[in-house]
Amino acid sequence: QVHLVQSEAEVKKPGSSVKVSCKSSGGTFNNYNINWVRQAPGQGLEWMGAIMPIFGTANYAQKFQGRVRITADESTRTAYMELSSLTSQDTAVYYCARDLYSGSPNEFEYWGQGTLVTVSS
């Protein structure tokens, strides 16, 4: 069974960056997309991007291009999402999620517990 464990909550200042981690255990890590999805308070879900660790290159939603960087470390089975130039609009719970099967992303079967990132001066 696949299990995703994310890093703890963070409080950041406007203009700074945050890096959230997602450690995978069980199942295969390298050839499934790890996606990042965020949810602002009381709002819906928003796909930010994804990486397939075996390829090492990430795809990003147009909205976040230039401001987000998704990486993966095969040796530790850990994916990372770094978001820069933070504003209060980035206050949200950030989830990592693994695809149901290998290929292009959309079917997110396994989810991390979520990491709350609060941006406040």
Added chain:
Amino acid sequence: QSALTQPPSVSGSPGQSVTISCTGTSSDIGSYNRVSWYQQPPGTAPKLLIYEVKNRPSGVPDRFSGSKSGNTASLTISGLQAEDEAAYYCSSFTGTSTFVVFGGGTNLTVL
């Protein structure tokens, strides 16, 4: 503004059926049979209910079913139970650089 349009809320009594719609465009739902549905009770991570329009992952009851017609997908929950009270989100593959778009979510109330 969410890319896919869902009704903000629906409700039903125990034992009844409800249907949640999800309207996209010819660039997403209309072009791909890659529609997924997620259930999210308050304070928890989403759970995959339906993938590829109508398929259920292992462990999801057959009370949950999905369909699609044109640019609109639908989730039907039959035999409503109190535990079904949650937010429901649809998503679709888009084939653009923004691979995945979500609906705004629908809150289901079991009366």
